[in-house]
Amino acid sequence: MATTPETAEQFAGLGSEQLVDMYRQMALIRVFEEKCQEMYTRAKIGGFLHLYVGQEGVAVGMIAALKPEDHIITHYRDHGHAIARGLDTNALMAELFGKATGSAGGLGGSMHLVDVSKNFWGGYAIVGSHLLLACGIGLGLKLQKREEVIVVFFGDGSTNGGEFYEALNLAQLSKLPVVFVCENNLFAMGTPIAVHTSVQEIYRKACAFDMTAERVDGNDPVVMYEAAQRAVEHARSGKGPVLLEAMTYRLRGHSAQDTQKYRTKEDVEKYRAQDPNQVFRQRLIEEGQMTEEQAQQIEQDVSAEVDASVEFSDQSPPADEKWLTTGVYANEILDKY
Amino acid sequence: MAVMSVREALQQALREQLEDPRVFIIGEDIGYYGSTYGVTAGFLDDYGPERIRDAPIAEAGIVGIGVGAAMVGMRPICEIMSVNFSLLAFDQLINHAAKLHYMFGGQITCPMVLRTTNGWRNLSATHSQSFDSMFAYVPGLKVVAPSTPADMKALFKASMEDPDPVIFIEHTLMYGVKGEVPDDPYEVKIGESRVAREGKDVTIVTYSRPVHLCMDVAEKLSKEEGIECEIIDLRTIRPMDMSKALTSFRKTGRAVVVSEEWQSHGVQAEVTARLYEHGFDYLDAPIERVGFREVPFPYATNLEDQVVVTPARITEAIRKVLT
Numbered sequence: 001m002a003t004t005p006e007t008a009e010q011f012a013g014l015g016s017e018q019l020v021d022m023y024r025q026m027a028l029i030r031v032f033e034e035k036c037q038e039m040y041t042r043a044k045i046g047g048f049l050h051l052y053v054g055q056e057g058v059a060v061g062m063i064a065a066l067k068p069e070d071h072i073i074t075h076y077r078d079h080g081h082a083i084a085r086g087l088d089t090n091a092l093m094a095e096l097f098g099k100a101t102g103s104a105g106g107l108g109g110s111m112h113l114v115d116v117s118k119n120f121w122g123g124y125a126i127v128g129s130h131l132l133l134a135c136g137i138g139l140g141l142k143l144q145k146r147e148e149v150i151v152v153f154f155g156d157g158s159t160n161g162g163e164f165y166e167a168l169n170l171a172q173l174s175k176l177p178v179v180f181v182c183e184n185n186l187f188a189m190g191t192p193i194a195v196h197t198s199v200q201e202i203y204r205k206a207c208a209f210d211m212t213a214e215r216v217d218g219n220d221p222v223v224m225y226e227a228a229q230r231a232v233e234h235a236r237s238g239k240g241p242v243l244l245e246a247m248t249y250r251l252r253g254h255s256a257q258d259t260q261k262y263r264t265k266e267d268v269e270k271y272r273a274q275d276p277n278q279v280f281r282q283r284l285i286e287e288g289q290m291t292e293e294q295a296q297q298i299e300q301d302v303s304a305e306v307d308a309s310v311e312f313s314d315q316s317p318p319a320d321e322k323w324l325t326t327g328v329y330a331n332e333i334l335d336k337y
Numbered sequence: 338m339a340v341m342s343v344r345e346a347l348q349q350a351l352r353e354q355l356e357d358p359r360v361f362i363i364g365e366d367i368g369y370y371g372s373t374y375g376v377t378a379g380f381l382d383d384y385g386p387e388r389i390r391d392a393p394i395a396e397a398g399i400v401g402i403g404v405g406a407a408m409v410g411m412r413p414i415c416e417i418m419s420v421n422f423s424l425l426a427f428d429q430l431i432n433h434a435a436k437l438h439y440m441f442g443g444q445i446t447c448p449m450v451l452r453t454t455n456g457w458r459n460l461s462a463t464h465s466q467s468f469d470s471m472f473a474y475v476p477g478l479k480v481v482a483p484s485t486p487a488d489m490k491a492l493f494k495a496s497m498e499d500p501d502p503v504i505f506i507e508h509t510l511m512y513g514v515k516g517e518v519p520d521d522p523y524e525v526k527i528g529e530s531r532v533a534r535e536g537k538d539v540t541i542v543t544y545s546r547p548v549h550l551c552m553d554v555a556e557k558l559s560k561e562e563g564i565e566c567e568i569i570d571l572r573t574i575r576p577m578d579m580s581k582a583l584t585s586f587r588k589t590g591r592a593v594v595v596s597e598e599w600q601s602h603g604v605q606a607e608v609t610a611r612l613y614e615h616g617f618d619y620l621d622a623p624i625e626r627v628g629f630r631e632v633p634f635p636y637a638t639n640l641e642d643q644v645v646v647t648p649a650r651i652t653e654a655i656r657k658v659l660t
Contacts, residue, residue: 105442114441121408122441126432132398133433136405143411166398328439328476330446330500333528336580337615
C-alpha cells in the first residue's frame with residue numbers, strides 16, 4: 001500500500017499509516033459514544049450527556065494537524081476532542097461514571113473532561129464563554145515566546161453572544177495564536193441555524209475583524225486536516241488567529257434525552273446515509289490505503305478498548321469524599337473564629 | 338516609616354510585581370489615558386504596551402484573557418475600572434475563575450488578581466454600587482478589601498503570591514487617604530483581620546472605606562462623651578477572620594456592623610449572623626447594622642447624602658446598641 005504522489009495529493013500528504021490511525025480514532029469515538037448512550041440508559045452515567053456522533057471528522061482532522069505541545073480547549077460536547085487528543089479512555093469513561101479514577105476525579109463529568117498533561121485544557125459548558133480563555137492562553141503563549149497554538153472548538157450556537165465577538169476582536173487585535181474552530185452542526189441545541197443567527201455562513205463573521213477564515217467540509221477528515229494545517233501554520237507564524245467553520249451534522253440528539261422535535265427523521269436519515277465514518281472507511285479501502293481486514297481489526301480493537309473502559313470504571317472506587325472539604329482553593333485559607 | 342497615600346502604596350505594590358516577567362496588567366484606560374484614578378500613571382512608558390495592556394471596553398474579555406493567561410503560568414493583573422462594570426465579567430469570574438481548580442480535580446490553577454473599585458458621588462444608579470457580597474458568596478474566589486496604605490500594599494503582594502483568583506476591592510474615595518507604610522518588607526496575610534482601634538464599650542466590625550468613617554466617629558465619641566469604640570477591620574471578606582471581632586464582642590457585648598453595601602443580604606448580614614452564632618451568650622443588645630439605604634443611587638446630592646453610610650448614621654447606631 002505505497003503512497004503514490006497522486007494519493008499523497010488526494011490525502012493532503014497523509015500517509016496510509018496516518019490515515020488508518022485517523023480512521024481508528026473516528027471508530028473509537030463512535031463506539032465510545034454509542035457505549036455512553038447505553039450506559040446512560042442503564043443509569044451508569046447521569047446528568048447531561050452530549051454525544052459527538054456524526055461530528056468525528058472535525059475533531060480527528062483538526063487535531064491531526066497539531067503538535068503534542070499545542071493546546072486544545074473545547075465545549076461541553078467534548079468526548080470526541082478528548083479521544084482524538086489521545087486521552088485515556090479509561091479515565092474518560094470513569095469520569096462519566098463519577099469515579100475517583102476519572103480524568104477530573106469525578107468532579108467534572110461529561111462536560112468537563114480534562115488532561116493538562118496533554119495540553120487538553122478541558123471542556124466548558126457555558127456556551128461561547130471559553131473562547132476568551134483560549135485568547136488568554138494564546139496571550140500567555142505569545143508573551144512566553146512559545147511557538148505553540150491553541151485550538152478552541154465551539155458550536156454555531158456560540159457565535160451570537162457577546163463573548164464570541166469580544167474574543168475575535170481581542171485575538172485579532174493582539175495577533176494571538178488562536179485557531180477558532182466552529183463546528184457548525186446546523187442547530188443551537190434544538191434551534192435551527194436559520195432561526196438563531198442572521199448570518200448563517202459563520203466564517204463570514206470573521207470579516208468584521210479582518211480575520212482569515214474559511215468554511216470547510218468537516219465531515220471529511222482529510223479536508224478538515226488540510227484546512228487545519230493552513231490555519232495552524234498561519235497562527236504559529238505570528239500572523240494571528242484564524243476562524244475555521246467546519247460543516248458537520250450531529251446524528252444523535254443534542255443530549256441523551258433529546259426527543260428531536262426540531263428535525264425530521266428523514267433529515268437525519270439523509271445524513272446518516274452519508275455517515276462520515278462509513279464514507280471515510282470505504283474511501284480508504286477503495287483507494288488502497290486500508291484493507292477490509294484492517295478495518296475490521298480496528299473495529300474489534302476499539303470495541304474491546306471501550307468495553308475495557310466500562311469494566312475499569314465499574315471496578316473503580318467512587319469519587320473521593322475529600323472533595324467535600326478540600327480542593328475549592330489551591331491554597332486553602334480557613335475562616336477563623 | 339514613610340507617609341503615603343493609598344494611590345502611592347498601590348503604585349509601589351504594582352511596580353514591585355512588575356519586576357516578575359510573568360506579570361502583566363490589562364484594563365481599560367490604564368496606559369495611554371494615564372489611568373482613571375492615577376494608579377498606573379506613567380506605567381506604559383516604563384513597562385511598554387506588552388506589559389501594560391490597554392484593553393477594549395470588553396469586561397468579559399479582560400477577565401477571560403486574565404483567566405486563560407493564568408492557566409498557562411502568567412500572573413495577570415486584570416483591572417475593571419468600576420465594580421459596576423464587573424457585572425459584564427461575572428460569567429468569567431464565577432463560571433471559570435472560581436471553578437477551574439475544583440471542577441478539573443485540582444489540575445488547573447488560576448493565579449489572577451482582579452483589581453476593581455467601589456465608590457460613589459453624584460454618579461446615579463449604575464455607577465455607585467458595590468457587590469462585595471456577590472463576590473464573597475462564591476466558593477473559589479477570595480475577596481480582599483483593605484483600608485490603609487500599608488494594608489493595600491501588603492495585601493496586594495499577598496494576593497499576587499496566592500495561587501487562587503483574588504478580587505481586590507479598592508475605593509474611588511480612598512485613593513488620597515494617607516497613612517504610614519513601613520520601609521522594611523512586611524507581611525499581611527489574606528484572611529487576617531486587625532484591631533484598628535481599641536475600646537471597651539462597643540465593637541464596630543467594618544472594612545474598606547468605612548473604617549475611616551468609624552475611626553472619626555470613635556475619636557469624637559471618645560473626646561466628647563467618653564464612649565470607647567473598638568474597631569475591627571476585616572481586611573479580607575472571603576476567607577473571613579471573625580476571631581478579633583468575636584474576642585472584642587465577648588468583651589463589649591454590643592456590636593455595630595458597617596459596610597458600604599445595601600443593608601440586606603450583604604457581607605454585614607453574614608458578619609452579623611456569625612456574631613450571633615458564635616457570640617450569643619455575650620449579647621447585651623441587638624446588633625445594629627449600617628449600610629446603604631435600599632434604593633438605587635439617586636444623582637441629587639440631597640438624596641444621595643441620605644443613602645450612603647455617614648458618621649451621623651454610624652453614631653446613631655452606636656447610641657442604639659448602648660441604650
